[in-house]
Amino acid sequence: MAVAMAQARSLRVRHARSAVGVVSTALCAGAAAAALLLILGYVVREGAASISIPFLTQVPHPVGIPGGGVANAIAGTGITVAIATLMAAPIGVLTGVYLAMYGRGAFASSIRFLSDVLAGVPSIAIGLFAYVVLVAPFKHFSAVSGSFAFAVLMLPVIIRTTEEAIRSVPVTIREGALALGLPVYATTVRVVIPAARAAIVTGLLLSIARVTGETAPLLFTAFGSQFWELNPRNPMAQLPLQIFNYAISPYPLWHEQAWGGALVLIVVVLVLNALARVALRSRTSR
């Protein structure tokens, strides 16, 4: 009798505790989601009015002339990020594979440490570094120097996610390939990396999403431009820079366009994140 009551009591206590846990975590999750939705909703409300075909296909008009768009900035951001990806992806993925497959010694540990340090360096400092290395010597701003800064920002993300992706491939899969008489190299390239491919692609997309909205490293590298410019050796319009310049300008029209640009940027980043999720989900289905 007493035992049964004690049990019932401890059960009630447990239920109460778990209820408190569920409610408090749900509240926090709700708060986080609400903050996100609020920001999104605000940007949509302020930016939606500027979104139009001309806005997406025209270059900026001079001050005072209505209309104009951010097409050159969208193209510039696309080109700059694409070049950055071409620079960072091969090095990052190969480094991640190396760390996961062979990274036991002091050399690997120091690479891992450097990568972690790099991940914590403020993006403006990396922009300064790119300026010193690729802008100052040539006395010329260029999109490619911005790409270089982006690539440095992307590297630690790619290295870390690739290493994790490779490590999460079960050792039994690797042993299965070795037991068939495949050399270590073939095992890595034909079996282990493909098994980790979805997670590696996810990491790449997340690293792209991470830099697409970066503004600080572009200030003294890609610099920005009001014109169509597709040559990466020249200064090039960039969406985040355009938003920044419009936002600090005194003209109401430009303020509206800054919101429009911000909306475009957010949509691009959201799409990249969504793609990353899809890539991860398609891991096994075929």
Next chain:
Amino acid sequence: MTSIDAPTSTIPDEPGATRAAKAQLSVRGIGASYRKRPAIRNVSLDFKPRTVTALIGPSGCGKTTLLRCLNRIHEVTRGATVEGVVELEGQNIYAPGVDPVAVRRRIGMVFQRPNPFPTMSILDNVVAGLRLVGECRTRSAKLEVAERTLRLAALWDEVKDKLDRSGLSLSGGQQQRLCIARALATEPEVLLMDEPASALDPISTAKIEDLMTTLAERYAIIVVTHNMQQAARVSQETAFMLAGEEAVGELIEFGPTAELFTRPKDRRTEDYITGRFG
């Protein structure tokens, strides 16, 4: 017995070589450890060609570890070490300069848990070992190998219409048979099987046992099993292992299956096969 084509043998049939005289795989004083902790010690025995040898013993006695020493896959584990000699047709596979890759091509393995390659189709899983040495490029060549080996592994009828589906789309037992077909495709001379039937239903188990008997006409087969009846049914020779003091596995008794099961020489063997411990 099912009458199905076995893969052509790569072992030259030496005229005059008496069946029992020459060991296919000769194990001399093998010991293996994980991070300095010994798991098996001083195991010596001869695996005969065209023979099914069963490895039995309680869980944790080192059966898998011994098996993994026979195709040099043990050393792949971080911190794992091996000592002793394993001779494949007279050649020590642990001699300096011997390429473990070449050893593993000649000694195939089916793992305790099925491990199909997750990104490959059923068809590509089967021919994975051949594709890399440049064989089996065309689809018809792949299909030819796949049909032959999947029939052997008693899986063909279940997968023949979905060869392009992912290997992971199969059930656990089907995956295990896929892995058996994959191991057969490279036509090894010795086949190591670690509890190949532990995830199978009685019908597939019977098929796999038939397969072992068929393959034993050409290959040496070494099979780990917890099932005494299975060991008695399929094997001609049986090795009994037991983890003694310090939990290090040792070979207790080795001999013809019929003898070991009816007239065990060692008390511990008798206790084990009559179910008194383990």
